[in-house]
Amino acid sequence: MKEINVAVTGGAGQIAYSLLPRLISGETFGSDTRVNLRLIEIPQVVEKLEGTIMELIDCGFDQTGILTATSDIREGVKDADWVLLVGSIPRGIVIDGKKIEERSDLLKINGGIFTDQGKAIGELAKQNAKILVVGNPANTNALIGMNSANNSSQQWFAMTALDANRAKAQLAEKASVDISSLKNMIIWGNHSPTMYPDPYNATINGKSAAEVIDDNAWLENDYLPLVQQRGKAVIDARGASSAASAANAAIDTVKAVENYTEPGDCFSAAIASDGSYGVPKGLIFGFPLRTRESGEIEIIQGIELNDFAKSKIKITTEELESEREAVSDLIS
Ligand code: NAD
Ligand code: LMR
Numbered sequence: 001m002k003e004i005n006v007a008v009t010g011g012a013g014q015i016a017y018s019l020l021p022r023l024i025s026g027e028t029f030g031s032d033t034r035v036n037l038r039l040i041e042i043p044q045v046v047e048k049l050e051g052t053i054m055e056l057i058d059c060g061f062d063q064t065g066i067l068t069a070t071s072d073i074r075e076g077v078k079d080a081d082w083v084l085l086v087g088s089i090p091r092g093i094v095i096d097g098k099k100i101e102e103r104s105d106l107l108k109i110n111g112g113i114f115t116d117q118g119k120a121i122g123e124l125a126k127q128n129a130k131i132l133v134v135g136n137p138a139n140t141n142a143l144i145g146m147n148s149a150n151n152s153s154q155q156w157f158a159m160t161a162l163d164a165n166r167a168k169a170q171l172a173e174k175a176s177v178d179i180s181s182l183k184n185m186i187i188w189g190n191h192s193p194t195m196y197p198d199p200y201n202a203t204i205n206g207k208s209a210a211e212v213i214d215d216n217a218w219l220e221n222d223y224l225p226l227v228q229q230r231g232k233a234v235i236d237a238r239g240a241s242s243a244a245s246a247a248n249a250a251i252d253t254v255k256a257v258e259n260y261t262e263p264g265d266c267f268s269a270a271i272a273s274d275g276s277y278g279v280p281k282g283l284i285f286g287f288p289l290r291t292r293e294s295g296e297i298e299i300i301q302g303i304e305l306n307d308f309a310k311s312k313i314k315i316t317t318e319e320l321e322s323e324r325e326a327v328s329d330l331i332s
Helices: 014-023 046-059 073-077 103-111 113-124 138-149 161-175 209-213 216-228 230-238 244-258 307-326
Strands: 002-009 033-040 064-070 082-085 130-133 155-158 186-188 196-198 267-272 284-291 297-299
Touching: 002 014, 002 073, 014 033, 014 046, 014 244, 033 046, 033 073, 046 064, 073 113, 082 113, 082 138, 082 244, 103 113, 103 138, 103 307, 113 138, 130 138, 130 244, 138 155, 138 267, 138 284, 138 307, 155 244, 155 284, 161 186, 161 196, 161 209, 161 216, 161 230, 161 244, 161 267, 186 307, 196 216, 196 307, 209 216, 216 230, 244 267, 244 284, 284 307
Parallel strands: 002 033, 002 082, 033 064, 082 130, 130 155
Antiparallel strands: 155 267, 186 196, 186 284, 267 284, 284 297
16 A cells, blocks of 8 residues: 555644544545544644544544644654645634634734744655645635745645535536536635636536526626625534535545546636736635646636626735735745
8 A cells, every 4th residue: 555644733623523534534545545644733632632533543444544643743744745734713713702703813813823834844744745724814824834834846725625616516506407517616816705706617517607507697696795605604504614514625625636637627726826817926826726647736727707707806816915915924
């Protein structure tokens, strides 16, 4: 069997509880890969991970490698092939008497975590390590982490796959088709209410989803806000931020990065802009991505954008620029 090292921060949190078994079951990295899992938590919580490890052992998967728990990020990410940065504070909780309502509130609380973590990853994780940031505000946390890592051979992503799954599910329901008939679902920009889930370039059985649905008023006035605000709707309904669907999206992202992307399809994640589609260089921006047969990740070029799309992409770009400005002291 092959062997890989996977580090997960926030190992005792609710997303991790759904995520961890699926990382060591053979589902994500294949039945021929043994996964050594390093769970990373803050010192106050790290002891609880012993219970999590007991449960992971009790799952009895053949692909389970060495399971360890630590509160030392440097120990956790050493020689890691993948690092899943889930650990951070979610919206909906109360801190110092104030309810954390908006992702912008999280910027100051969570941003600081990613400087030390990024530095450790840049120095100690493998040179070809892949890093997926799930903790919010995911794009700007990834920006901070990537800058602190300062290692251009590693590849950083921020998660927008949950948005893509939500966006597909709503289009499939409206068009009364199976979700599997939907392809090329692009989430442009930020994992926030300014994201642009693109129904014009998404396809249903090879045809533009917008053409199949043929209801621009619904797409622009109902569908867009529904997808953009879905995270808040789940928090309001559940009393806690989405967890099973977030873990599922993290697994989807890892699989998409590890496997070739079929022509006519893409996967959604945010990566550092190279200037494609006029997005300022360096912003961690949601793009249509493809994994080539060589394993290289590239931004798919030549996607057509109508005036509506351009106006939405402008808004989410401006938001990410203002987030970058707000954390300028954390990105040297
Ligand atoms: P949670 O509160 O249940 O768990 C977070 C865990 O992170 C806690 O156990 C906490 O102790 C740990 N943690 C905090 N700081 C840490 C650090 N410095 N190092 C290691 N661990 C640390 O939260 P959750 O529901 O699992 O959500 C985690 C994050 O994911 C939140 O920021 C949430 O907003 C975000 N999220 C993102 C998406 C997305 O689509 N990108 C979707 C859902 C949730
Ligand atoms: C989500 O989209 O469900 C998460 O990012 C949680 C949130 O705060 O919206």
